[in-house]
Amino acid sequence: xxxxxxxxxxxxxxxxxxxxxxxxxxxxxxxxxxxxxxxxxxxxxxxxxxxxxxxxxxxxxxxxxxxxxxxxxxxxxxxxxxxxxxxxxxxxxxxxxxxxxxxxxxxxxxxxxxxxxxxxxxxxxxxxxxxxxxxxxxxxxxxxxxxxxxxxxxxxxxxxxxxxxxxxxxxxxxxxxxxxxxxxxxxxxxxxxxxxxx
Numbered sequence: 001x002x003x004x005x006x007x008x009x010x011x012x013x014x015x016x017x018x019x020x021x022x023x024x025x026x027x028x029x030x031x032x033x034x035x036x037x038x039x040x041x042x043x044x045x046x047x048x049x050x051x052x053x054x055x056x057x058x059x060x061x062x063x064x065x066x067x068x069x070x071x072x073x074x075x076x077x078x079x080x081x082x083x084x085x086x087x088x089x090x091x092x093x094x095x096x097x098x099x100x101x102x103x104x105x106x107x108x109x110x111x112x113x114x115x116x117x118x119x120x121x122x123x124x125x126x127x128x129x130x131x132x133x134x135x136x137x138x139x140x141x142x143x144x145x146x147x148x149x150x151x152x153x154x155x156x157x158x159x160x161x162x163x164x165x166x167x168x169x170x171x172x173x174x175x176x177x178x179x180x181x182x183x184x185x186x187x188x189x190x191x192x193x194x195x196x197x198x
Contacts, residue, residue, distance in 0.1 A: 060123030067119035077112040081105045117169035129168040165191040
């Protein structure tokens with residue numbers, strides 16, 4: 001952007017700005033789950049349309065893997081959903097084979113991981129960034145100072161792999177290196193990390 005001091009988004013009088021950010025990605029397409037007129041955040045207890053909060057590429061698929069952020073007040077933990085991709089277009093594979101259309105998830109399950117802000121898979125295990133369980137971080141204030149990386153097979157109970165920086169999100173699994181990558185959203189304390197999962 002030519003300006004990072006403006007809260008505006010777009011180009012005005014030849015000056016490009018992206019709400020104080022140095023870079024912006026152009027909108028290429030839009031996906032939605034179900035009726036666009038409904039507010040998915042108004043749903044509770046894991047029913048209804050998923051409120052997707054994270055997305056990664058399953059390079060073993062190929063597929064997209066999305067995760068749903070859920071707070072304790074919203075009920076059960078978030079859902080993990082896997083969407084097949086079309087090999088020819090790298091877009092979600094429509095049920096009828098068309099380039100654009102309705103795509104049905106190939107797998108989905110609900111996890112007890114709360115405040116999930118990142119999910120990735122190595123093709124067997126799903127890795128989820130979310131709140132640490134009390135058994136890992138007993139003190140409530142300390143629990144807010146870090147996140148945990150959880151691991152589970154589809155439909156299985158998750159177990160904690162390790163603690164991670166506070167507000168960890170955006171997980172990605174590299175099939176080339178066998179490593180899990182992530183970063184956090186903590187302003188002023190941004191951390192990019194890589195771990196060798198078990």
